Amino acid sequence: MKTVEWLCIYFPLTLIAVHTLIRIIRYFYPFPMPHFMAALIDHPVRRRLIQPPDETAVRHGIQPGMTVLEVGPGSGTYTAAAARRVGVGGQLVAIDIEPRMIERVQFKAEREGLTNIHAEVGDVYQLNYPENHFDLCFMITVISEIPEPVRAMQEIKRVLKPGGIISFSELFLDPDYPLARTVTRWADEAGFKYKQKFGNWFCYTLIFEK
Numbered sequence: 565m566k567t568v569e570w571l572c573i574y575f576p577l578t579l580i581a582v583h584t585l586i587r588i589i590r591y592f593y594p595f596p597m598p599h600f601m602a603a604l605i606d607h608p609v610r611r612r613l614i615q616p617p618d619e620t621a622v623r624h625g626i627q628p629g630m631t632v633l634e635v636g637p638g639s640g641t642y643t644a645a646a647a648r649r650v651g652v653g654g655q656l657v658a659i660d661i662e663p664r665m666i667e668r669v670q671f672k673a674e675r676e677g678l679t680n681i682h683a684e685v686g687d688v689y690q691l692n693y694p695e696n697h698f699d700l701c702f703m704i705t706v707i708s709e710i711p712e713p714v715r716a717m718q719e720i721k722r723v724l725k726p727g728g729i730i731s732f733s734e735l736f737l738d739p740d741y742p743l744a745r746t747v748t749r750w751a752d753e754a755g756f757k758y759k760q761k762f763g764n765w766f767c768y769t770l771i772f773e774k
């Protein structure tokens with residue numbers, strides 16, 4: 565009885581309390597996710613049941629042959645699937661502000677023999693690429709971690725080709741979770757056109773066009 569009580573009442577309540585506390589702290593002190601937390605979010609439950617990488621790559625509008633930018637890959641949970649989807653005729657560039665995250669992405673790319681991944685340390689506010697370079701940019705549970713999301717989107721818009729796509733996936737379990745209408749407002753302010761939404765309130769993907 566005690567175990568059932570713990571599982572049904574105390575465990576969910578503890579999770580909600582910790583989640584709320586982290587949200588409050590991060591609201592006042594925004595900072596990039598520390599690299600040691602990468603394993604926590606690169607979780608099999610997330611990969612299998614909530615945001616499967618192959619399905620997520622398709623949802624984000626990634627097509628074979630595209631030149632794609634992933635901002636904030638973390639430990640690369642979604643990078644390999646996106647690279648497999650663009651195929652040998654395409655390229656996947658992953659940039660992250662945290663060098664240890666990039667090391668993890670490079671390690672995974674080598675382990676899986678994916679030669680079309682280029683991972684480098686970089687800041688979304690200042691992308692080291694020319695104008696009109698990428699077909700698509702995607703960010704998964706990243707945009708609300710960035711203190712100036714509209715500025716970040718404007719910089720991404722610069723490197724996207726005309727008609728290029730920017731896509732975001734968000735998950736309620738993330739302490740930085742933003743409402744879909746908030747991300748839509750940021751994208752609108754950055755000059756993107758709304759295209760499509762998939763998913764539900766708990767876990768959604770939004771697609772916008774340059």
Ligand SMILES: C[S@@+](CC[C@H](N)C(=O)[O-])C[C@H]1O[C@@H](n2cnc3c(N)ncnc32)[C@H](O)[C@@H]1O
Nearest residue numbers: 596597636637638641660661662687688704705
């Ligand atoms: C919550 S993690 C998400 C990782 C991965 N996309 C996922 O869903 O598993 C957010 C990532 O964004 C990166 N990040 C935060 N601010 C950034 C910035 N200004 N430029 C580039 N990457 C940034 C962090 O270092 C971290 O790896």
